[in-house]
Amino acid sequence: MKAWRVHENGEPRAVMRLDEVPDPTPGPGELLLGVRAANVNFPDALLCRGQYQVRPPLPFTPGLELCAEILALGDGARGTVGARVLAQPALPAGGFADRTVVDARTVFPAPESLDDAEAAALHVGYQTGWFGLHRRARIQPGETLLVHAAGGAVGTAAVQLGKAAGATVIGVVGGEEKARIAREVGCDVVVDRRTDDVIAAVKEATGGRGADVVYDPVGGTAYTQSTKCVAFEGRIVVVGFASGTIPSAALNHALVKNYTILGLHWGLYNTKDPEAVRTCHDELTKLAARGAVKPLVSERVPLEGAADAVQRVADGTTTGRVVVVPAQEAAR
Incomplete structure (x- = not known):
């Protein structure tokens, strides 16, 4: 599969490299996800630069939030194959890739009122x-x-x-x-x-x-x-x-x-008060259902354009949300 990886710290456009890597395998309690959309966040650029509060080991794949389809369940994991979910993959295996694995306990149902790109931008x-x-x-x-x-x-x-x-x-x-x-x-x-x-x-x-x-x-x-x-x-x-x-x-x-x-x-709420995060997700889902919130997706870029997208978000030249999607979706 394809995955963007950072092999050394620096500006995103310079240090992100699109590599061919083995498909991940879900371990106990994990889900294998097929990435449908991954939102670009400013912290992705900070991660590339080595300036974020978390510094994953090199090489790592950026991409902090995504909308995905459950492809397979590891031993003891709960979930439904084919379900559409929101997730925050744990680095170094971020979301700018075809597939990733996540802890099954950390996923949320994707709001039905939002498409994949909009849903990917709802979480963080x-x-x-x-x-x-x-x-x-x-x-x-x-x-x-x-x-x-x-x-x-x-x-x-x-x-x-x-x-x-x-x-x-x-x-x-x-x-x-x-x-x-x-x-x-x-x-x-x-x-x-x-x-x-x-x-x-x-x-x-x-x-x-x-x-x-x-x-x-x-x-x-x-x-x-x-x-x-x-x-x-x-x-x-x-x-x-x-x-x-x-x-x-x-x-x-x-x-x-x-x-x-x-x-x-x-x-910090993910570790200090995870139930509050789940409650917030429920509130956001309700707001999205009645149209009170709707992520403004200004660009849908193919996976191949992720490095450039992260750089432009870092440079402050974008508006709204920039989301990485499969090539066929970006072309629409």
């Missing part, structure tokens, strides 16, 4: 958004949510979840195309950081009060702007640092303005 980004907004920030109907990078993969999920929660959503983007995407997924107000004064625009949109909740996957300047336009008793959810700059929090400023800084490492 939308779980992160749901935990960030509901578990950490405790967002309430009628509040104002500010989402940085609102036209990107992580941001579009947060926008949809914010609207589903009854919030007014302000999206910050970079450029006209991402502004169009942000409006398409539901932003009430869109601010282009390239041409607008972000702080002034947020204050104007909120009557000077500021945003009740800020969802920040960017860091750097975006975080600094957030501290200047967060409301009294507001909450800033720190999701990641796509800008490449990890800001230093001025705790005296948080004290004086009376706001809360909340960290979110969604992956």
